[in-house]
Amino acid sequence: MRYTWSEEQRLLRDTVERYVIENLGFAARRDKPQTPRAAWRDMASLGLLGVAFDERYGGGGGSPLDTVLVMEAFGRGPVVEPYVSTVVLGGGVLRHAGDEALKAELIPKLIAGDTLFSFAYAEPRSRFNLANVELRAQTVGNGYELSGQKIVVYGGPEADVLFVSARTAGDTRDRDGISLFMVPADAAGVSRQDYQTMDGLTASEIAFDRVRVPAEAIVGEPGGALPTIERVIDDAIVAVCAEAVGAMSALNERCVEYCKTRVAFGQPISKFQVVQHRLVDMHVAYEQVAALTLRAALALDQDPVSRGRAVAAAKVQLGQDAVFVGKNGVQLHGAIGMTEDLDVGHFFKRITMINSLFGPVEHQLRRYRELRGHNEGAARGH
Amino acid sequence: MNLDYSAEYLSFQEEVRGFLAREWPLKAEEAQLPREDQASLFRLRATKQGYLYRGIPVRYGGSEQAADPLKARIISQEFSRVGAPRELERNGAGRLVPTLLQWGSDWQKEHFVPPAIRGEHIWCQGYSEPGAGSDLASLRTRAELVGDQWVINGQKIWTTRAHLADHMFMLVRTEPDKPGREGLSYLLVPMKQPGIEVRRLRQVTGDASFNEVFFTDAKAPADWIVGERGQGWEVSRTTLKFERDQMGGPEQGLDLFRKIVGLAKRTTRNGVRAIEDPEVRQWLVALEGHVMSSYWSGQYQFSLGAKGESAGVLDYTGKFLTMHVIGLEAARIAQELIGDDALLLAQVTGAKAPLGNERWVNHNLGSLAANMGGGTSNIQRNIIAERGLGLPRDA
Ligand SMILES: Cc1cc2nc3c(=O)[nH]c(=O)nc-3n(C[C@H](O)[C@H](O)[C@H](O)COP(=O)(O)OP(=O)(O)OC[C@H]3O[C@@H](n4cnc5c(N)ncnc54)[C@H](O)[C@@H]3O)c2cc1C
Numbered sequence: 001m002r003y004t005w006s007e008e009q010r011l012l013r014d015t016v017e018r019y020v021i022e023n024l025g026f027a028a029r030r031d032k033p034q035t036p037r038a039a040w041r042d043m044a045s046l047g048l049l050g051v052a053f054d055e056r057y058g059g060g061g062g063s064p065l066d067t068v069l070v071m072e073a074f075g076r077g078p079v080v081e082p083y084v085s086t087v088v089l090g091g092g093v094l095r096h097a098g099d100e101a102l103k104a105e106l107i108p109k110l111i112a113g114d115t116l117f118s119f120a121y122a123e124p125r126s127r128f129n130l131a132n133v134e135l136r137a138q139t140v141g142n143g144y145e146l147s148g149q150k151i152v153v154y155g156g157p158e159a160d161v162l163f164v165s166a167r168t169a170g171d172t173r174d175r176d177g178i179s180l181f182m183v184p185a186d187a188a189g190v191s192r193q194d195y196q197t198m199d200g201l202t203a204s205e206i207a208f209d210r211v212r213v214p215a216e217a218i219v220g221e222p223g224g225a226l227p228t229i230e231r232v233i234d235d236a237i238v239a240v241c242a243e244a245v246g247a248m249s250a251l252n253e254r255c256v257e258y259c260k261t262r263v264a265f266g267q268p269i270s271k272f273q274v275v276q277h278r279l280v281d282m283h284v285a286y287e288q289v290a291a292l293t294l295r296a297a298l299a300l301d302q303d304p305v306s307r308g309r310a311v312a313a314a315k316v317q318l319g320q321d322a323v324f325v326g327k328n329g330v331q332l333h334g335a336i337g338m339t340e341d342l343d344v345g346h347f348f349k350r351i352t353m354i355n356s357l358f359g360p361v362e363h364q365l366r367r368y369r370e371l372r373g374h375n376e377g378a379a380r381g382h
Numbered sequence: 383m384n385l386d387y388s389a390e391y392l393s394f395q396e397e398v399r400g401f402l403a404r405e406w407p408l409k410a411e412e413a414q415l416p417r418e419d420q421a422s423l424f425r426l427r428a429t430k431q432g433y434l435y436r437g438i439p440v441r442y443g444g445s446e447q448a449a450d451p452l453k454a455r456i457i458s459q460e461f462s463r464v465g466a467p468r469e470l471e472r473n474g475a476g477r478l479v480p481t482l483l484q485w486g487s488d489w490q491k492e493h494f495v496p497p498a499i500r501g502e503h504i505w506c507q508g509y510s511e512p513g514a515g516s517d518l519a520s521l522r523t524r525a526e527l528v529g530d531q532w533v534i535n536g537q538k539i540w541t542t543r544a545h546l547a548d549h550m551f552m553l554v555r556t557e558p559d560k561p562g563r564e565g566l567s568y569l570l571v572p573m574k575q576p577g578i579e580v581r582r583l584r585q586v587t588g589d590a591s592f593n594e595v596f597f598t599d600a601k602a603p604a605d606w607i608v609g610e611r612g613q614g615w616e617v618s619r620t621t622l623k624f625e626r627d628q629m630g631g632p633e634q635g636l637d638l639f640r641k642i643v644g645l646a647k648r649t650t651r652n653g654v655r656a657i658e659d660p661e662v663r664q665w666l667v668a669l670e671g672h673v674m675s676s677y678w679s680g681q682y683q684f685s686l687g688a689k690g691e692s693a694g695v696l697d698y699t700g701k702f703l704t705m706h707v708i709g710l711e712a713a714r715i716a717q718e719l720i721g722d723d724a725l726l727l728a729q730v731t732g733a734k735a736p737l738g739n740e741r742w743v744n745h746n747l748g749s750l751a752a753n754m755g756g757g758t759s760n761i762q763r764n765i766i767a768e769r770g771l772g773l774p775r776d777a
């Protein structure tokens with residue numbers, strides 16, 4: 001728990017934070033640009049890529065809380081490595097759907113930093129509805145042929161291996177009939193359009209044109225992948241919430257410091273009560289998102305309904321409060337908060353993007369409402 | 383009370399509509415000209431007709447019409463409705479010109495007004511300094527009269543378009559022994575000279591539209607001062623007031639609202655067009671409420687102005703409503719509407735993100751910048767509190 005981290009967790013947090021500030025954070029990147037994948041290798045050798053995986057595969061054997069710790073530290077950077085796409089999304093597919101042989105083969109490569117993954121699940125018409133899958137996988141011989149389109153595939157440009165959701169049966173929005181496929185990023189018929197995202201990360205639009213894969217490319221239960229997909233996305237939502245919590249805490253610290261030193265009208269602006277109250281509201285906002293994020297992390301291994309509610313609640317809170325902190329962080333700095341050279345604006349951008357990732361407020365509210373109805377009378381202790 | 387137009391104004395409205403139906407968009411080969419040229423041509427015709435630059439004497443290139451805020455408003459509404467070019471709004475025509483008309487010498491008006499409204503001179507606004515933003519009166523860049531020239535030393539910052547500008551209007555300290563605002567003067571300065579160095583600053587939006595400007599013995603002719611020595615603060619208030627009005631203009635809210643409705647029509651949500659989604663409609667209606675209240679309060683303000691009465695606090699609330707409430711709320715709705723597109727900045731190869739929706743991402747960031755541009759929202763609130771509500775100064 002955040003309030004009583006274990007000795008190892010404290011150590012992990014301190015190591016990651018120090019490493020992020022010295023190597024991956026905004027100032028470090030601005031002052032000494034890195035060669036691609038150098039940071040990735042460092043992260044591998046520090047064991048950061050493996051915290052959440054079983055010790056059996058060379059991982060840290062940690063709980064979802066360890067991922068929260070790492071992501072909070074990344075948020076304080078902010079870090080722009082494809083960690084969520086490879087470790088949380090790609091690694092999540094492996095953890096939750098992979099069979100023993102696949103895990104034993106690929107997780108060590110992921111942890112070592114040798115193989116990068118990405119998860120292609122969103123489509124032009126899916127709009128955060130994970131069951132809305134049009135990309136088709138047809139049986140051809142004793143394998144499959146994939147045709148269709150995926151969008152905003154985070155970390156797509158860096159990925160060696162793609163996990164792809166595809167429809168093997170049923171209609172566009174059916175919950176059944178969705179399968180997961182493992183496709184090499186350079187397979188014939190895969191074409192990518194790469195983007196830089198607002199916050200300095202990357203994404204791709206990927207077209208699949210009759211991409212042939214063998215039957216063994218299916219990961220998990222054929223036709224029954226949706227629960228896995230939902231679980232993986234929930235893991236990722238908690239991860240980015242934690243990242244936002246880190247970004248909020250760093251931004252709040254910057255603001256308190258800056259307001260104490262910036263002078264206007266003959267006094268530090270921190271003496272103006274509106275400024276003080278704003279800082280207090282920002283701190284309160286941070287505490288709320290931090291609390292719900294932690295609660296969501298602890299709910300990840302519960303049943304899907306409890307998990308979904310906790311995760312949606314955290315994401316809603318984030319949309320309301322993190323965006324508030326981001327905007328005010330910029331406002332309190334005045335024009336300098338709008339400059340490329342200061343991290344303040346970059347925290348704001350990352351927070352803004354996290355708000356959109358995996359569905360913004362309205363989407364999560366609807367989800368919460370639906371799950372709430374589902375759970376009526378279940379009388380769980382929360 | 384009646385906020386609708388009287389018969390006289392309704393017929394004026396008809397006349398403007400007729401003119402626009404004939405003149406905009408340009409026809410035949412004129413329609414092939416570059417956009418900027420089309421706009422200039424149209425502006426000349428609209429000025430000749432008496433619709434643009436109404437407060438500016440004919441000898442300075444204006445149309446010299448009797449002051450009539452309601453007519454001005456009808457023109458701006460009708461032009462906005464059909465997307466016809468309106469008056470240039472940037473620093474020159476929008477801010478410097480009104481200031482010169484009120485404070486400038488005849489020579490300054492002759493020399494600077496016509497090229498400003500034709501868009502031939504590009505002006506930048508040199509107010510803010512590293513140590514003086516909200517508290518502008520504490521600025522330290524100084525100018526000393528040596529012979530027939532001002533010699534300027536110091537630094538400005540956040541100067542939008544300084545890298546493009548050929549002129550700057552600026553506030554400088556000319557009376558070092560007078561305190562605060564009493565020691566300031568309003569100077570016009572040519573930008574292309576050895577004593578001025580412009581360094582570009584990048585914004586988080588990726589834009590590089592603002593700058594640092596360094597002055598090392600930069601020069602301006604003695605008669606390029608606007609108003610008297612030590613009167614700079616008063617003079618600069620004119621410019622800032624125009625800036626506030628422009629940013630807070632109710633047409634801006636309407637324009638923004640139209641654009642966001644357009645976005646809702648273009649995007650799909652839960653399988654239907656977003657504009658048909660009850661939730662989206664609810665947000666849009668709430669936003670329209672703000673836009674309409676800003677619009678009608680503007681209408682009321684103008685009708686007071688027409689009768690020569692003061693609008694009191696309303697004078698200050700326009701920008702506040704448009705920027706702080708409408709701008710930010712529109713940014714939020716846009717963010718929800720564009721979904722995943724919100725994440726894409728630009729293709730790594732090639733220039734455009736899908737649908738051009740990334741414009742809205744920039745709107746989101748830009749709405750923060752706009753919140754600061756003519757004074758931060760805290761400062762706007764302070765002004766409303768002190769001048770509007772008669773409250774004492776905070777510290
Ligand atoms: C239902 C109720 C029960 C109560 N019971 C008790 C009781 O049992 N025993 C008891 O002793 N008292 C009791 N009180 C009184 C209560 O403690 C006072 O109302 C409270 O401390 C505020 O004081 P005030 O009413 O004089 O308001 P003021 O102190 O005059 O405040 C007026 C307004 O000014 C604002 N303000 C004041 N100072 C600042 C500042 N520095 N910065 C910003 N804003 C400021 C306040 O927020 C408030 O909005 C009770 C009050 C209520 C309403």
Ligand SMILES: Cc1cc2nc3c(=O)[nH]c(=O)nc-3n(C[C@H](O)[C@H](O)[C@H](O)COP(=O)(O)OP(=O)(O)OC[C@H]3O[C@@H](n4cnc5c(N)ncnc54)[C@H](O)[C@@H]3O)c2cc1C
Pocket residue numbers: 262264265269272274275331332333334335336338506507508509510511514515516517539540541542543592751752754755756757758759760761764776
């Ligand atoms: C995109 C952009 C373009 C600009 N273009 C120009 C330009 O062309 N020319 C030009 O001269 N300037 C320009 N500016 C500068 C702009 O005018 C200043 O940013 C603005 O006046 C605020 O000053 P500052 O940035 O120094 O913030 P500060 O004054 O340092 O303010 C920092 C924070 O303190 C708060 N604060 C300060 N005083 C008080 C108070 N008394 N009570 C409560 N809160 C307070 C502010 O609200 C703000 O949140 C531009 C700014 C931006 C963002």
